[in-house]
Amino acid sequence: xxxxxxxxxxxxxxxxxxxxxxxxxxxxxxxxxxxxxxxxxxxxxxxxxxxxxxxxxxxxxxxxxxxxxxxxxxxxxxxxxxxxxxxxxxxxxxxxxxxxxxxxxxxxxxxxxxxxxxxxxxxxxxxxxxxxxxxxxxxxxxxxxxxxxxxxxxxxxxxxxxxxxxxxxxxxxxxxxxxxxxxxxxxxxxxxxxxxxxxxxxxxxxxxxxxxxxxxxxxxxxxxxxxxxxxxxxxxxxxxxxxxxxxxxxxxxxxxxxxxxxxxxxxxxxxxxxxxxxxxxxxxxxxxxxxxxxxxxxxxxxxxxxxxxxxxxxxxxxxxxxxxxxxxxxxxxxxxxxxxxxxxxxxxxxxxxxxxxxxxxxxxxxxxxxxxxxxxxxxxxxxxxxxxxxxxxxxxxxxxxxxxxxxxxxxxxxxxxxxxxxxxxxxxxxxxxxxxxxxxxxxxxxxxxxxxxxxxxxxxxxxxxxxxxxxxxxxx
Amino acid sequence: xxxxxxxxxxxxxxxxxxxxxxxxxxxxxxxxxxxxxxxxxxxxxxxxxxxxxxxxxxxxxxxxxxxxxxxxxxxxxxxxxxxxxxxxxxxxxxxxxxxxxxxxxxxxxxxxxxxxxxxxxxxxxxxxxxxxxxxxxxxxxxxxxxxxxxxxxxxxxxxxxxxxxxxxxxxxxxxxxxxxxxxxxxxxxxxxxxxxxxxxxxxxxxxxxxxxxxxxxxxxxxxxxxxxxxxxxxxxxxxxxxxxxx
Numbered sequence: 001x002x003x004x005x006x007x008x009x010x011x012x013x014x015x016x017x018x019x020x021x022x023x024x025x026x027x028x029x030x031x032x033x034x035x036x037x038x039x040x041x042x043x044x045x046x047x048x049x050x051x052x053x054x055x056x057x058x059x060x061x062x063x064x065x066x067x068x069x070x071x072x073x074x075x076x077x078x079x080x081x082x083x084x085x086x087x088x089x090x091x092x093x094x095x096x097x098x099x100x101x102x103x104x105x106x107x108x109x110x111x112x113x114x115x116x117x118x119x120x121x122x123x124x125x126x127x128x129x130x131x132x133x134x135x136x137x138x139x140x141x142x143x144x145x146x147x148x149x150x151x152x153x154x155x156x157x158x159x160x161x162x163x164x165x166x167x168x169x170x171x172x173x174x175x176x177x178x179x180x181x182x183x184x185x186x187x188x189x190x191x192x193x194x195x196x197x198x199x200x201x202x203x204x205x206x207x208x209x210x211x212x213x214x215x216x217x218x219x220x221x222x223x224x225x226x227x228x229x230x231x232x233x234x235x236x237x238x239x240x241x242x243x244x245x246x247x248x249x250x251x252x253x254x255x256x257x258x259x260x261x262x263x264x265x266x267x268x269x270x271x272x273x274x275x276x277x278x279x280x281x282x283x284x285x286x287x288x289x290x291x292x293x294x295x296x297x298x299x300x301x302x303x304x305x306x307x308x309x310x311x312x313x314x315x316x317x318x319x320x321x322x323x324x325x326x327x328x329x330x331x332x333x334x335x336x337x338x339x340x341x342x343x344x345x346x347x348x349x350x351x352x353x354x355x356x357x358x359x360x361x362x363x364x365x366x367x368x369x370x371x372x373x374x375x376x377x378x379x380x381x382x383x384x385x386x387x388x389x390x391x392x393x394x395x396x397x398x399x400x401x402x403x404x405x406x407x408x409x410x411x412x413x414x415x416x417x418x419x420x421x422x423x424x425x426x427x428x429x430x431x432x433x434x435x436x437x438x439x440x441x442x443x444x445x446x447x448x449x450x451x452x453x454x455x456x457x458x459x460x461x462x463x464x465x466x467x468x469x470x471x472x473x474x475x476x
Numbered sequence: 477x478x479x480x481x482x483x484x485x486x487x488x489x490x491x492x493x494x495x496x497x498x499x500x501x502x503x504x505x506x507x508x509x510x511x512x513x514x515x516x517x518x519x520x521x522x523x524x525x526x527x528x529x530x531x532x533x534x535x536x537x538x539x540x541x542x543x544x545x546x547x548x549x550x551x552x553x554x555x556x557x558x559x560x561x562x563x564x565x566x567x568x569x570x571x572x573x574x575x576x577x578x579x580x581x582x583x584x585x586x587x588x589x590x591x592x593x594x595x596x597x598x599x600x601x602x603x604x605x606x607x608x609x610x611x612x613x614x615x616x617x618x619x620x621x622x623x624x625x626x627x628x629x630x631x632x633x634x635x636x637x638x639x640x641x642x643x644x645x646x647x648x649x650x651x652x653x654x655x656x657x658x659x660x661x662x663x664x665x666x667x668x669x670x671x672x673x674x675x676x677x678x679x680x681x682x683x684x685x686x687x688x689x690x691x692x693x694x695x696x697x698x699x700x701x702x703x704x705x706x707x708x709x710x711x712x713x714x715x716x717x718x719x720x721x722x
Contacts, residue, residue, distance in 0.1 A: 003585070010581050019572045075563070076570060079628060082531045083585050084557040247533045475574055475612045 003085060007093035012100060022468025026461045029108055032056065033457020036112040040453045041327070041445060043414035044116060045125050045286065050210065052109055053129035054199060057102070057136040058170050062163030064098050064144025068237075069151045069159035072248055081247045091241050095145060095234075102137040109133075111456035119412050119446045123287035128208040132199075135206075139198035139230045140167075146237040146264075152248060173197035174210070181212040186279040195275040196268055201226040204276065207284070214279040225271035232270075236263050288410035290361040292418060295319045295441050302384045303421055303438035304339040308401060312339050312376060321419065321440045329447035330409040338367075338419075340398040342436055343384040344427055346375045347394075352433075353425040355400050362408035363417035363442065368401040398423065406444035412453075413445035481545035484509040484636050484668035485530060489539035492525050499525045501692045502539065507670065507685075509544075509635075512662040514683030514700065515672040518718050522692040523672040524563075527638050530670070531561045543636055557586075560629030562622075563640045571614030575604060575624050578613060579631060586632040598627045602657060619650030626657065636668045637661065643678060655682055676711045688717050695720065 015021055032052050039047030068091075071077045080090060116126070144163055151159040173194040180191045194200050205222040207215050216222065240260060244252035252260065296319060304312055305321035313324070317339075328334045338357060344350060350373060357367045376397045383392035400421075409415045423436040485507040492500040500522040507513045517523045528534035530541055532552040540547060546554040570578050576595055583591030599609055602623040608616065613624060622642060629637055639658070643651045659682065661667045673679050679686055680700055688696040695717045696703070703717075704710035 010584055017573050082561040084553045246535055
């Protein structure tokens with residue numbers, strides 16, 4: 001077995017001996033899993049995906065910086081390098097351990113990923129996240145290693161804090177870039193600066209966005225910049241460690257010091273100056289979610305949805321028809337009453353009422369033929385507007401019993417299916433046909449996914465807790 | 477580059493500068509194999525810097541140093557295979573490891589066959605009670621920690637043992653135990669011991685030959701008894717050497 005392999009094994013075992021290693025891993029995995037479970041009730045890729053696949057991988061910057069700097073800070077290297085060990089083998093083994101940890105984190109996401117894919121398949125954005133994450137972790141380990149190598153001292157605080165600072169900048173640049181691109185400012189000076197973040201670079205290179213609608217037309221220079229940052233930082237770290245430093249001391253010549261300074265500047269400036277900023281191509285849709293034209297959670301309409309036989313809610317009527325109650329279960333039939341708020345006073349009679357209800361994007365709706373009319377008194381001008389512009393005070397409401405079956409979900413939570421309602425009727429003695437149309441949406445989610453996600457996300461933290469407890473029992 | 481040598485440690489004009497500050501200047505030593513050698517000096521005199529150069533932890537600015545004929549700069553791996561180092565506080569850094577874990581790490585990276593058996597043997601040698609071997613080092617007394625450090629330095633049966641203030645912070649019984657251990661290593665295992673200390677009594681008790689370093693320069697090399705017949709005379713002579721103005 002080679003020296004690197006032995007060192008790798010021993011350093012890997014050493015990771016598990018840290019005071020809070022198992023507990024820390026359990027807490028991180030529990031937080032990630034808890035977030036995955038909570039986000040199951042919402043749009044999973046936004047709520048959970050960005051944090052688990054984007055933010056936490058960048059956490060490998062301070063982690064790598066601390067892992068490399070710590071043995072010099074606590075003088076463990078004195079023991080290691082008075083053993084017949086090459087410094088390059090040790091550094092290589094340490095980096096391999098960090099890569100292993102990153103792979104372990106990636107694998108720890110698999111149970112939640114499996115639940116998600118089982119229910120809704122692999123949408124475009126998740127497919128891109130699955131490539132984005134290892135790329136970010138690779139960049140983070142390279143940059144973190146460089147930071148860790150640069151600090152020789154008796155405290156790990158300086159490299160860890162520097163790593164955190166870089167992490168915060170890189171994380172902050174992601175929404176900033178999205179915002180700038182969304183406003184058409186992706187190619188401004190500030191738009192160039194945000195490209196210093198490998199997360200932004202790789203996002204552009206992979207051709208996806210989180211909210212912005214545009215991506216760069218070309219990606220060649222973006223890829224070159226990303227590779228230069230990753231491999232440049234790692235090469236520089238190795239060169240400094242082996243050629244410009246001793247075990248615990250800087251041994252750099254004046255020329256080497258200048259080389260290091262210029263190389264660091266080059267690593268920062270290269271993506272800023274070189275990476276593509278021609279945001280002129282349309283970003284692909286993150287998943288199969290339909291465009292909800294004319295529907296917004298901020299809008300109100302003339303359509304309400306209530307549980308069968310219950311009264312119209314006091315606050316009425318948001319376009320997301322079930323915004324104030326639980327989401328519907330996908331692939332299961334749910335009975336509800338749709339309430340059509342006709343702009344007709346109860347002083348007038350309604351005849352020849354005909355209603356048509358249909359859903360979009362996989363929402364199947366079966367409506368009853370019985371269409372009972374109910375009188376409803378509106379408070380404070382909240383009634384629908386009549387043809388002459390006045391708000392109805394006492395109006396007719398049509399109750400349409402429906403059975404809703406949302407199918408083909410594109411996310412495990414937060415699926416919004418459009419609902420269209422149109423009606424025709426006559427008012428009193430008027431011969432003309434009156435038209436009513438309304439558009440809203442119902443929110444639906446995969447029914448058992450919450451429990452499945454909860455179980456899937458608890459397995460690994462539990463193993464970590466047990467391992468940590470076992471070690472505590474053995475060594476106390 | 478291997479050279480046969482009669483000396484365990486041989487330095488010539490060994491110098492180390494930190495910027496414009498000269499920490500160790502032109503140190504030349506010849507220490508025969510199997511000796512327990514004392515290296516005395518005040519705090520900041522250059523003792524630790526010298527040891528760090530001799531154990532390949534710090535490259536010299538100029539001069540040469542050889543351990544059993546191997547150059548510390550040109551053959552660092554060969555040197556590392558021959559030396560063991562006990563510095564003052566290293567096992568504190570791995571306070572969340574047990575003694576067995578700590579020592580097995582070094583047994584494995586030194587490719588010692590049957591590492592766990594060797595770990596137990598060395599822990600028996602240094603006298604660490606078996607009840608504590610699977611407890612965290614952070615829970616040990618200072619004396620127990622020092623035993624673990626000595627055990628780590630003895631891993632791989634080194635030919636030269638460098639001890640930098642090995643009994644600092646130890647109470648009298650623990651210090652006596654340590655001295656007995658060092659004597660046994662020198663007499664039974666023929667280990668050359670380079671003992672750096674500012675404790676005159678310790679060095680006088682253990683070492684027949686010493687060097688004294690002051691302000692980075694060797695100011696005395698010779699037999700211990702030549703500096704005084706009793707501890708008082710020895711300390712008087714030592715103080716004169718250590719505080720002598722150029």
